[in-house]
Structures are given as structure tokens and as C-alpha cells.
Amino acid sequence: MAGAWTRRSGGLLGCCCFLAGLCLPSLPAASSSSSASPRILTPPRGSKQFQFETPENHVMLYHEEGAPSVFVGAENKLFVYNFETNTSRTEPFDVTASPPDCRQEDSKNYLTLLEKYEDKLLICGTNACNPTCWNWVNDTKQARKGAQGLAPFGLDPNALVLIDGKDIYSTIKKHRYNGRIPRFRRIKGSTELYTSDTVMNNPQFVKAAMIKQDTPDNEKIYYFFREDNPDWPRNSAAPKIISRVAQLCKGDKGGSGSLSSSKWTTFLKATLFCVDEATDRHFNHLQDIVIVESPVWSETAVYGLFSNEWDYSAVCVFSVGGISEVFRKSHLKGYNGKLPAIRPGQCPGRDEMTPQETFRVADSHPEVLDKVKTQAVFYGKHHYQQMGVHQVQAADEASYKVLYLTTDRGTIHKVVLLPTGAMNVLEIQLFPSSAPIRSMTVDNRRNELFVVSTSAVVQLPLAMCKAYKDSCESCVLARDPHCGWAGDTCASIYDRGQHGNRTLLQALTHEVSPDICASSNHSNTKEDDTIRHENIPVPLHARYYLNCSVESHHANYTWIHNGQSIAHCSAGHHHCIHFIDNMTDDLYGTYSCISQEDWFNETLVTEDLVSSSPTTSKSKSLPPGNLAIKSSLSFWLGLLNMVAIATIIQ
Template identity: 50%
Template structure:
């Protein structure tokens, strides 16, 4: 069910925008904006050439003279498109494919392509970590560049930050609305045993009006930061390198969650889940690190009533002590990672699916550093890795992964293409009842002889809770595929036997003439169970079968009979075999031997 759109040319720094519940995607490239609709196949390209080349402070890169689009977002009634503009950052408003007059995009687009940038468009407000001037030095700031007056963070509150993601959160009272952003920064503790980086969450009040003095008038006055903890309590393994976050909103902001994806120095990954209620509590109730003085009436980080300014006394304390003592721990009751494993994940997405039992299950999509995506489901008895999708055949890095929750689609982008993948890929279970149920895939269930999507049929049988799956399928000890497939193989050649892996919880065994010759370990997700014959000889011919076994259920997935091609040919033409034919056959054997 996957579809792909290949770009007219490879793009070095692509950016992607997809509107929820649509079938189209926008891709920003070098001086071009591509549009593609996966449902109607409509596509077009808009050109955004360099108009007024700027003066690069550090010239020398070929990227300096090009306009790389760095932002494509919904803005008002149309689209906001911004690019580097050859060191002259420029933005355009795009309405029904009509470009507005270009306008100064400094602070919204960088001067040259930069990975450490964050832009949040929230209605008509725009927040950004992009510097407005090339002379601004190397101290990044979090800014409000559009809406309610420009503000930026003090230069001392973050140490070499690497920005990950930001979101806004609506409260019951508008003046309490918050901005939260997640980042890594250098650890002030330089002792050898201390981690080099600390993962953080920062808060700001959306209605912050800046300070009352001339020095603080353009500064955020409600900034506070806290540490995010992701530690396995059993092994004491610390996952301190925040890679990505995914926000799962709720109608009540307190129940909104953030899924944090962390890695450690050994290349393992962990997912820790935090609630915004816990984050809010830490900022509201914790003492400030290093501050022992009395608390002013308006506490640091507290949002004040609309139109009011934070008192200068409060701002001075927060500005010199921006970190709170308490750390944000994962969601109760365990306060530990949801899971951790040996894979190096780079991106995370979370989709909630309503199963046939009426319960809702969270499915995590995790992009690896090898161009694949692991599909992991949260179940009552823990998480289960149900599938690995190799999205790009050349293991191209995944540049972007966007989830469409309403249409249950994944949009995965590389530098060459974007792929639309349905989340309910029930065909992979080969219309086999046991495979369909044992996968414990909340999108799929068994009904009327086929493995079907819950979106098409709510009556399907599933196996998601702790009940036994036995009895939900017709009882059968071993389910055979069709009879053996005859494969003729030349002696002395190489041959691969290939068995598809459908479940990461099954054992896969290859048998040759009823003797076990290979067992596949599926603890590390892999696509297939291979058995390689380096040099085919008479002992290798015969019957091969690959059998998977899980929870007492066995099935034969592949059955092959290897036969000697030379003997097969001689038997086939035995009655009419002439002296010339024998010479040809002898010559073939000699050539094969020489070639080998």
C-alpha cells in the first residue's frame, strides 16, 4: 500500500510540510517548492530564485550563493515559505499558488543552512532560535519574532544549546498559556564522571511583556529550565542525550504527554514519557538552584495577569538563577523508561489507535540510523516490537517522519523522495490467522478468513490483552504452505535459502532432510532468516523447510527441494541423448569446474 514521490532532483537540505487529514505534501528544496498529492497525483513546482544576494560574513561555501528553503508552514489563509536567500534570508506568503512580494526573513530563516534551528508557528505568532544578524556571535537565543513584541532569552541562561523541539500549551486562563521547548546543553559539572550533556525543558509565558528596565525590555522575564531524567532503575543506565520528542495532546492540558527519545554514549536508545502536569509542578514548586534568598511576591517563572510586566526584582533573581533544583522524572508509577534497547533511534512519532476491544493503544514509530522504522506497541504487559519497515532500499537516512493521525498514514522523507505508508499494513501477515493474531498489531485482526484492518471492520478478532490467543483460530498443529518448490541448482555454485521473518517473538528454524541446520535469533529485528550454501555439492541436494514457532504454534513458511541441474537435464533428455549432447554436458562440467 506504500506510494512514493521521487523529487525531480536530489535535494541537499529538504524540508517537509503535511497538513493533517490531507493526502498532499510540500517539500522545500533549493530555490524550489514541490507539491504532490498522493490521492490525485496532482503535482507542481514553484520557483523561488535568489533575488538580492546578501553579503556572507564567512564566504567560501557553495551553499552561500543559493536559496535553500528552510521553512514551509501554514500561516493565516495561505502558506509561509522562507529561505536562506544567498545570505539574505527572505520569506514569501503563498496564497493559492500566488506569491506575495518577498519580505525580510531575518530571524525566521538562517543566513546559511543550519541544523540547530527551531521555528514554531502558532497562529500568527512565530518563535525562533535563528539569529537576526550574522554579527550576533555564536550565542543562540529563543526569540519571539512575530506577535506581541519581540523578545529573546538572556545570553547567560543556556550553555551552547542544541534545540530539539518546542510546543505551546493552552491553559484555562489565557494569561497562563505556556511555551515549552526541549534542548540539550553543555553540563556545567566538568568532573570526569559527569555526562558531557544535559537534556532540558524550558518554560516561558506566552503573554510575557518583557522587563521594565531598558536592559530587560526585550528579554523574556519568565524563563526557567529543568533537567529531564531518563535512567533505567535496574541497570542504572543513564540516557542523557535527548534526540527527539513527540507531543501527545489531551483536551485537558494536564494530561498532555511528551515522549522523549534519548540515546547514550554506547549507542543504545530509551523512550521516557513525561506529563505536562509534572513539568508544570516542577517549575511551580521547586526552589531555584543556588538561590537561598527570600522569594518575592511574584515568584520566578510565574505568569502575571494580561498586560502586566514581571517585577524587576523577580526577573533579576530568575535571570541569575535560571535552573530549578527539582528534576523532571518520567510519568508515574514506575518513573522509569517505557523501554530501552540496543538500536540507535533518531526520530519518534506516536499514534493512538482504537482497537476492536474498545481500548486505545499507543503505537510508537521509531526511525533508526539505517533508514528503517520500528513499529512498537504499548500493551498491558509491556511494549512489543511488531514490525521493521525498511523504507529506503539504499538505507538512506530518514530526514523527516510525519504522522497523519486522522488518515493513519506515515510520510517519510529522504533527500530523494517522500513515501506515504499506511499504518494498517495487515497484508504482511499473509492472511494467516495465527500470524495475524500473534503479531499483536492493534491495527489488524482476523475476520472471515482474512487479516483485516480495524479501520475497515470493527468486528475483527484481536489478541492485545493478556488472554490466550488459543481457540481464536482453527486448531492446527502445523500449517503447511503449498508443496515443495523444485529449484534446480548447478553443482559448485552458491545458493541462498531465504525465510521471511513475520514476528520478532518467533523462533525460525531451517531443516534439511528433517535435520536442523540453522536457527535465527530474532531479538534484533531483521527482515529475513538466511541460510547460505557456499559451494553446492551432492550432500546439499534434497528437501529444505523453514518452520516458525511461537507460543506453541508452528507453521512452515518456505519449502524448497534443491535438485542437481545437470542430473535433472540428463534425466529429462535421456531417451534422445546423443554423443554430441554428452560432449556438451562434459564441456559444461569442465567450464563450471574451471570457473569455480
């Protein structure tokens, strides 16, 4: 179902006069308005960050759950940041050797792997076409042997490594010139195996995970990828790219024949199908996967982030039990013969190997007919790229899932999965320059989010309650399970002890009652010191517009002039704007922007437009020669410039 809008969005505040006498809002400082700067323009309260000295186009984030520090692999260096001690260090990882035919763009040491292996931090890099690995021990690097398959020869977005105990799995080529067909290999630990060249069609790997099942012999590796759809272009209505989940048995020992002895014999793949039934939109392009484990293996959840051809996005949640059932029971696509006694995809016993006939059938028909299908739990008209998932226990003792989704504009959307549907409660702008987010991880022990961009690495609390205005109604209507009203402040669920053990007031499972805040006056329309109130000199016959920055995309907004409604904006706009094309005497006076969400009304902006002489206005805000120009061309030029500015800021 569609979780439609963010509660907070960016806005323009203040005012100046611009082209052709058209008055436009001016850019605010980060704290210019107590009407709640709707987007967090700087990292929110409680966050910390370390800036890179120079922009880093390649970064790789590693964070161990519960630790206060992060490691960031970059070009020719490793950053180590400790957010508790506020200390940092940079360790050089310079190129040690380079083949003579290495291309100039590959002649760097890009650190591409940072993972725990054998109780040490394993660090691997391209090392200028000569992949090399090190161990990080006692804050020092130690050279180690054997980097085949652990790092690519140059930056490769299709490189994927999975570490499970002593076993390592990889999609990276072991030799620089050993072919272009991507394979999924087991390169360390048990018998080395690789996938047949015909079971995947130009795959782009997304994520791999080891999934425990009912018995150790049935433990599976699931890996998720996109590939070219074999049904296209034969079927022009079919999508060009299709998303898949593949299964492999951890205990696979290869086949008994000469052609199968070094190949995975338990490989099967299925189509991942994510659909938003409310809009009948299908999402075929897998972007990211997050695994949320459960004590009951079949209830382990697989959160998939998908996009479609319009760059809209959706989140679908699959269960491991559902995926397993499809692989166990579905027919093989295109196969009409009798299945062998050992079914394709069935895990062999501890001391057994897959029979040759079973391998032959599975290798020639690797796709199951049934799809792994589910309905989207969240759908939005944004191009999301990465996802984090957190579970929080709210004041009502119920647990809620919270999604953190990165956009292609360098922001993070916080989406809560509520019983009434998904709700996008917050938009976070961590980096002022809208630098793209390269990596993000959720620490469920510390209740923190770690984010790295090209310019900085940031640690921020999952409970960002100061993003909501300090009123009971605003706090409760935010419907953020991390936050609740504690009598005089919007407080974190993790700080209940600091407020005299008072129960935090929340409303997450039902519509908010008008008397939830136990007040006879549920309106904040009266003017007070928290409302921005300005006298704005505007020349006669000038063009001017009033802007009300949208604070909640679940509210409606109305502009009032001298007590009369003159403009209305429904939920969904980033700004509620009222244009005055030609200022006349009867248009001077008081203008107020009022939001209404459910029963709660709030005055966000109040401006008094007052008359001024051209000379006064000119000296304060208008460029020379731009007073009261009435030609339609100048008006539309001014309007286009205004739209361009608003678009850039959005």
C-alpha cells in the same frame, strides 16, 4: 521496558555459489518469496509516491492535517504534490539578491520555513545570505516584507521557529553579524523579548510548543533543547551533553529594570531524565519531541526520543502536569537565599510585570534542582532519529499508542505500546537505496503517514496489514492494533464495513490463546504451494549454506534435515543460517526451516539438496576453478565475503 524486536526484517532468498565453492544466497526480487518478504522493500500496498527528478539534500516537509497534499521546500524550488489527484507542480524560488561576501556554499535559496500564518502559507528561505519570505496564496507566491528571524542566512540545523496565532518565536539570528550566542526570541506579535546570554550553554534546539494550562494567564511556551553540561568535566562521571526543557510564560512582558525590559523574565529550565530501569541505561541525548494534546491540560503528553553514547535509543513519556509541578515546586539549583514573594518562573498577571528582584534571582539561577524524570516505555538497540505518534482504537474499543521511529538506515519501525510492554511489530523500507529519511509526519485524520527522503516523498496508510501473511495465526500474532483477522484476510481496522461488519479478531491485551483461530490444526508445517520448494544442485565436497529469512523476531527458528533437527536460532537473529562445510552423500536430502512462535509452527523454506557433477554445477552457478577448495584460508575468505554481503543488505 524493552520492546525488543521488529516482526519483519530483511533477508536473502534463493541461492548461488560464490567464492571458494561457498554457496551463498542470492538477492531476491521484491516479490520473490511467498514466505513473506520480511522487509517491505518497496512502498507497501496502498502507498503512493512522487520521485524527485534529482536527489535533494535539503528538504522541508509541510502537511496540513486532513489534506491530501504536501509541500516540500528544497533548494531554489517548492514541490507541491496532491496524492488524491496524482498531480504535482514545481515552483521556482530562485535567488533574488546576494551580498558580495556570501560564501559559495550559502549562495542558494534553501527554503527553511513552511508554516501557516495569518491564514496563508508562509514560505521563507535563506536567499543567498539575504533571508526572504513569501506568502503562498491561490497556488501562487507573493512577496512579503520582513524576514528577520524567520530564515537563517545559511543552512543552520539550530534554526527553530514556532508560530502561535499572530505571535512568532524564533532561535534564528536577526542580523548576520550580531553575535554567536543562540537566543530564543519573540519576534512578532507582543513585546519583543529574548533570553539572557547566560541561561543556556551552547544550546542545540529540538522543538518548541505552546501549551495551554488552567487559565490563559498561565499559558506556557515549552521548548526542548540539548546543551553542554555545566557539571562536566568537573564531574567526569557526568554526561557531556544534557537534555533540557525550558518554560516561558506567554504573557511575559519583560522586566521593569533597564537590563530586563527586553528579556524573558519567566525563564526556567529543568533536566529531562529518561531511564530504562530494566537495563539501568540512561539516555541523555534528546533527538525529537512529539506533543499529544489532551482535553485536560495536565494530561497532555510529551513523547521524547532519546539516545545514549552507544547510539541505543529510548522513548520516554512526560506529562505537562509533571513538568509544570517541577517548575512550580523545585528549589533553584545553587541558590540558598530566600525566594522573593513572586517566585521565579511565576507568570505575571495580565497588567503586571515581573519584579526586578524576581528577575535577578531567576537570571542568575535559571535551573531548577529537581529533574523531570520518567521510565522509558520503549528501548531499542537502534539509532532512531525522528518520531511520529498515533492513537488507534482497536476492535476491543480500547485505544493504543503507536510509535513510528525512523532509523539511520532509512527504515521506519512501527512500535505498539501494549499493556504487556512495547512491541516492535514492523520494519518498513520505503526507499530501495536506503536513502536517509529527512522528515516525517502523521496525519491522524486521514490515518496516513507522509515521509520525505532525499529521493522521494511517500504517502502510506498506517494500516499495512498485507505486510503480514494471510493466515489467522500470523495476523493475530503480529499484535498490530491496525489489523485483525476478518475470516479470510488480515484486514484494516478502518475497513470493518467491507467485511460484512464482522468483528476483527485481535489479541492485544493478553497472551494469545491456542484456540483463538477456532481451528483444530494450528500448524502450517505441511508443505503447500505457498512454501518455496527448490531442488538445489550442490557438488560433492562443496561448501554450502542454507538461509532462512527471519519473519518474526518473536519466534524461534529450526532447520530440519530429513526429519532431524540440525540447527536452532533463538529470537533476535536477522537470519537463521546453517553451514555445510563439506558436502557428503549423507548430507543430501530435504532441508526445511520451521518457525515457532507461542503455539504456532510454520514452514518457511524447504530446499532439496541434490547431487550434481562438477561440470553441471560449474555451468549453472560456480565460477571456474572454484570447486571443492579445502584450504582454511579460502573458506574464511569466502565467509568474510558472505558476511560483507549480508551486512550491506541489512
